[in-house]
Amino acid sequence: MELISSEKGFELVHQSGNWVLKKEIGFSPVELxxxxxxxxxxxxxxxxxxxxxxxxxxxxxxxxxxxxxxxQAKPLSRVAITFSIKVSEDEQGKAERALKLIGKNCPVIQSLDPEIAVVEELIFI
Structure with a gap:
């Protein structure tokens, strides 16, 4: 991966088009x-x-x-992820219990400061 500096700000180089990492133009680094x-x-x-x-x-x-x-740096303190999911009524309990397995199996979540709370929620539709 490579970041380059341009008149727009820092860009993450990608073969299908660079991603500008500046909130006013694209997504901020925190949003990414x-x-x-x-x-x-x-x-x-x-x-x-x-x-x-x-x-x-x-x-x-x-x-x-x-x-x-x-x-001082206003780091992340909480991230809420809400899944809108279609699943049969008799499988909803299993789907809810499965949420507890996400954090232990996600390398990104495992890489975070433990002070950042990641909360997973379901909406059944």
Whole structure:
């Protein structure tokens, strides 16, 4: 991976087009971290559900985050990942229990400061 400096700000070089890492133009570095947490969590959750033989469809994933405003750099303090999922009523309990496995199996979440709370939630649709 490579970052280059341009008139727009820092860009992450990518073969299909560079990603500008500046909030006013693209996504900020903090937003990219939040996106990485949630995307990794979503892929891990899909794998857990598939391996558990649960028939499901994840319709969307909503993400919100909070920052520790009382700390100098205002690091992340909480990331909430909400999965909107279609699953049969008799499998909903299994789908809820599977959420607990995401954090231990997601390398991005495992790489975070333990003070950052990652909360996974489900909405059944």
């Amino acid at each position: 971290l939040v996106a990485s947490i949630s995307a990794c969590g979503a892929y891990v959750y899909e794998k857990i559900l598939t391996n558990s033989n649960i028939d499901f469809t994840i319709e969307k994933v909503d993400i919100s985050y909070e920052r520790a405003e009382d700390k």
